[in-house]
Amino acid sequence: MRILVIEDETKVGCFIKRALDEESYAVDLCEDGAKGLQMALNTNYDLLIVDLMLPSLSGLEILKGVRQARIQTPILILTAQSQVDQRVKGLDAGADDYLTKPFAIDELLARIRALLRRGSTESPGVLQIDDLALNPATREVTRGGQRIELTLKEYALLEYLMRHTGRVLTRPMISEHVWNQDFDTFTNVIDVYVNYLRNKIDRGRSKKLIHTIRGSGYMLKAD
Amino acid sequence: MRILVIEDETKVGCFIKRALDEESYAVDLCEDGAKGLQMALNTNYDLLIVDLMLPSLSGLEILKGVRQARIQTPILILTAQSQVDQRVKGLDAGADDYLTKPFAIDELLARIRALLRRGSTESPGVLQIDDLALNPATREVTRGGQRIELTLKEYALLEYLMRHTGRVLTRPMISEHVWNQDFDTFTNVIDVYVNYLRNKIDRGRSKKLIHTIRGSGYMLKAD
DNA sequence: GTCTTCAATGACTAGAATGCGCATAGTTGT
DNA sequence: ACAACTATGCGCATTCTAGTCATTGAAGAC
Numbered sequence: 169m170r171i172l173v174i175e176d177e178t179k180v181g182c183f184i185k186r187a188l189d190e191e192s193y194a195v196d197l198c199e200d201g202a203k204g205l206q207m208a209l210n211t212n213y214d215l216l217i218v219d220l221m222l223p224s225l226s227g228l229e230i231l232k233g234v235r236q237a238r239i240q241t242p243i244l245i246l247t248a249q250s251q252v253d254q255r256v257k258g259l260d261a262g263a264d265d266y267l268t269k270p271f272a273i274d275e276l277l278a279r280i281r282a283l284l285r286r287g288s289t290e291s292p293g294v295l296q297i298d299d300l301a302l303n304p305a306t307r308e309v310t311r312g313g314q315r316i317e318l319t320l321k322e323y324a325l326l327e328y329l330m331r332h333t334g335r336v337l338t339r340p341m342i343s344e345h346v347w348n349q350d351f352d353t354f355t356n357v358i359d360v361y362v363n364y365l366r367n368k369i370d371r372g373r374s375k376k377l378i379h380t381i382r383g384s385g386y387m388l389k390a391d
Numbered sequence: 392m393r394i395l396v397i398e399d400e401t402k403v404g405c406f407i408k409r410a411l412d413e414e415s416y417a418v419d420l421c422e423d424g425a426k427g428l429q430m431a432l433n434t435n436y437d438l439l440i441v442d443l444m445l446p447s448l449s450g451l452e453i454l455k456g457v458r459q460a461r462i463q464t465p466i467l468i469l470t471a472q473s474q475v476d477q478r479v480k481g482l483d484a485g486a487d488d489y490l491t492k493p494f495a496i497d498e499l500l501a502r503i504r505a506l507l508r509r510g511s512t513e514s515p516g517v518l519q520i521d522d523l524a525l526n527p528a529t530r531e532v533t534r535g536g537q538r539i540e541l542t543l544k545e546y547a548l549l550e551y552l553m554r555h556t557g558r559v560l561t562r563p564m565i566s567e568h569v570w571n572q573d574f575d576t577f578t579n580v581i582d583v584y585v586n587y588l589r590n591k592i593d594r595g596r597s598k599k600l601i602h603t604i605r606g607s608g609y610m611l612k613a614d
Numbered sequence: 615g616t617c618t619t620c621a622a623t624g625a626c627t628a629g630a631a632t633g634c635g636c637a638t639a640g641t642t643g644t
Numbered sequence: 645a646c647a648a649c650t651a652t653g654c655g656c657a658t659t660c661t662a663g664t665c666a667t668t669g670a671a672g673a674c
Binding site: 252255256259260263264265274275278279281282334335336381382383384387 | 479482483486487488495497498501502504505528529530542543
């Protein structure tokens with residue numbers, strides 16, 4: 169998960185970065201508003217944390233810039249206690265959440281989890297569909313409480329499927345996210361790996377979770 | 392927009408209800424936790440506002456109950472200033488946002504706008520005509536709540552029809568969009584597939600949705 | 615007007631052709 | 645030895661062709 173922090177106060181910025189690093193997020197820190205907007209537009213972040221009070225470019229303008237570019241990335245804004253009207257404006261300009269300084273680091277982390285969770289539709293921490301559970305932190309996968317061993321690629325594929333439960337995932341989509349490359353029509357790797365996963369996850373169970381949508385792709389779904 | 396407020400303090404509850412009424416939201420107020428959960432499960436609200444400190448059932452349990460029922464409705468929780476760990480738990484349990492009491496009514500309204508806006512952008516797609524619904528994200532088609540299985544071409548054709556409801560669609564137009572090729576007069580694929588669709592969608596129903604415009608083409612229409 | 619006729623258009627069906635997805639075996643690379 | 649990928653053939657759902665049957669509506673007879 170990649171996070172961009174735009175915050176001019178070096179002390180606060182470093183404090184946040186350290187805390188996020190510890191939670192093993194990939195963090196970029198930027199102390200300048202204009203440069204920060206550029207980065208937000210160019211890189212595909214999963215979350216933006218923006219201070220509303222910045223020197224070169226106000227946080228509000230960054231917000232508007234990002235939303236005008238139709239980028240849906242969740243944005244959390246930081247404000248001083250006094251700036252009530254500022255954060256109202258911020259929320260109306262497309263921010264998803266705010267935090268008033270000074271804040272407890274636990275609270276920041278909780279809100280980040282909430283925002284990241286919202287983007288995809290899974291539960292906090294472990295992903296769960298029916299009796300199948302995947303814990304991204306430990307890379308542990310279980311079904312019905314029973315441990316399932318997966319290879320790297322199998323795991324990556326399953327995580328992608330679980331993060332988009334109930335949606336049809338086309339081969340190009342899967343290829344892009346799991347193999348990060350353009351889709352080559354003349355290979356059937358995806359089919360093969362779906363087959364591997366089926367053997368380990370659905371084989372012998374009455375309730376199948378991996379469904380094929382003929383002509384389109386695959387879908388993970390409980391019923 | 393329909394909002395459910397679960398708040399035991401009559402004064403606060405009425406205060407919120409009045410403010411939301413003024414913004415012309417449809418507001419239900421409930422002072423009991425257990426009853427509130429029932430209402431949340433039975434009615435399709437656009438937003439829930441839940442006080443964490445409730446008598447019969449804690450707000451946290453309501454949260455969990457709603458999320459366990461796989462209801463994705465955005466939830467905003469209300470907490471006292473002191474309960475930092477409570478709201479962390481709340482966010483982790485699936486709440487989308489929180490507000491500490493006492494709060495400015497403007498701020499509540501801003502957060503509600505933010506939450507409602509988010510919901511609408513997440514599910515842009517469900518196409519609906521009469522009791523026929525098509526969800527492009529999941530490729531799910533239902534009529535009167537009943538699931539209908541379609542093949543790829545059938546689905547593509549129906550999606551095209553639904554995206555142009557009430558307009559006459561000629562065979563060349565359909566061919567171009569669904570078969571992406573120039574129209575070949577010497578084939579009757581389109582007629583055949585319209586027939587397939589009719590069997591699955593209109594057959595046995597009093598209200599027909601697929602109409603043929605003799606000499607021109609076809610049209611999807613409710614009446 | 616109203617019937618009849620008839621050609622054009624669309625509805626429907628059976629079955630042939632296609633090509634998708636599955637499985638498994640084989641190959642490469644670490 | 646194991647993971648990652650390629651190659652291949654088979655079964656079958658899907659797609660399409662081709663043919664027959666039904667419906668429509670306009671022209672002509674009365």
